[in-house]
Amino acid sequence: MLIPDSILAAIIAGTATLSASFVQLRSALLREAAAGRSTSASRRRHRLQLIILVAIIGAAGVCGFALSQWLTAGERAAQGVMQRELQARVAEISRTASQLELTRGSERADIESGVLRRIGSDGIVVMATVAPCRQPLAPASGAAAAPPAAPAADAAAAPTRACTEAEANPVTLCATIPGNASVTEVALFSRTADSEAPWSASRYLPGQPSGEARFAATYSESTPEAGTRQVCQGFAHWSADHARIVRMVVRYTLPT
Numbered sequence: 001m002l003i004p005d006s007i008l009a010a011i012i013a014g015t016a017t018l019s020a021s022f023v024q025l026r027s028a029l030l031r032e033a034a035a036g037r038s039t040s041a042s043r044r045r046h047r048l049q050l051i052i053l054v055a056i057i058g059a060a061g062v063c064g065f066a067l068s069q070w071l072t073a074g075e076r077a078a079q080g081v082m083q084r085e086l087q088a089r090v091a092e093i094s095r096t097a098s099q100l101e102l103t104r105g106s107e108r109a110d111i112e113s114g115v116l117r118r119i120g121s122d123g124i125v126v127m128a129t130v131a132p133c134r135q136p137l138a139p140a141s142g143a144a145a146a147p148p149a150a151p152a153a154d155a156a157a158a159p160t161r162a163c164t165e166a167e168a169n170p171v172t173l174c175a176t177i178p179g180n181a182s183v184t185e186v187a188l189f190s191r192t193a194d195s196e197a198p199w200s201a202s203r204y205l206p207g208q209p210s211g212e213a214r215f216a217a218t219y220s221e222s223t224p225e226a227g228t229r230q231v232c233q234g235f236a237h238w239s240a241d242h243a244r245i246v247r248m249v250v251r252y253t254l255p256t
Contacts, residue, residue, distance in 0.1 A: 017060045022053075116178055116254060123185075123249040124175040129193060130213075130237040130244050133163035165214070168238035173248040175231050179224030181252040183231055188215050189247040190235070199247060212239035213246075 177183070190210045191202040204210050207217035216234035223229065231250050 013060075018057055113254065116181075120177070120181060120184075120252040120254060123187070123251040124177065126173045126175045126248045126250070128171055128173060128235075128246050130171050130235070130246060132243050133168060133238045133240050162240050163238040165212075165236060165238050168236040171235045171237070171246065173233050173235065173246065175248065175250040176228050177231060177250060177252050178254060179227045179229050181229075181254055183219075183221070183250065183252050185249075185251040186219050186231065186233060187249040187251075188233060189249075190215070190244055193243040193245055202247075206233075211244075213237040213244055215246075 186206075188204050188206065189199045189202045190204055190213055191197055191199075192211070195202070204215055206215050206219070208215065214236050216236075219231055219233040221229055221231055233248050235246050237244050237246075
């Protein structure tokens, strides 16, 4: 453990004072011994000097101790002030870091909200291609059965019959939107796969037939989960002549 500079200085000063007092006392004793004066007056003077010496030593010790305590108290006070300033700086840095993190989080949330609002305004587009309906033509009753070793190509070229709406395989288009969004529009479009008509000319209403195809009368929404939900629209296609491309655009708004 290191001794503080203030206490070390007090010890040095006290030692120097004590050493000087002992030197002076020894010199006085030697002079008296050389002079041969051992009277009662000299003994009283000797005792008085001894008392003065003890008083000086005691006073030096007390003063040194008081000085060291004063200096140490000053150092402790200075250290306390520095410690409080350091704690205040650390607290200020922590507050600044927290505020910066909150600001960044708020800015990030604002940016994400702005992007979601723009997507909702432009609309989420979902598309799918539906193949033509293929139903094999059932053989007439009493017809001869096909030979067992018929080629695969002949089987592939087997005749087909037209499908009915009840036999069509439904297709479901789903768009994912934020869980707190409000749907403002579900636009539906349909055209043949080989058509070059613009989508604006191929829009249909829910439930409206579209060349052996039909959209469902209403769309459905799923329960919000993990901050999102789905908007789904059904579509049925039973044409055996051509494939169709279907398109759904979902637009929404977010609460302010």
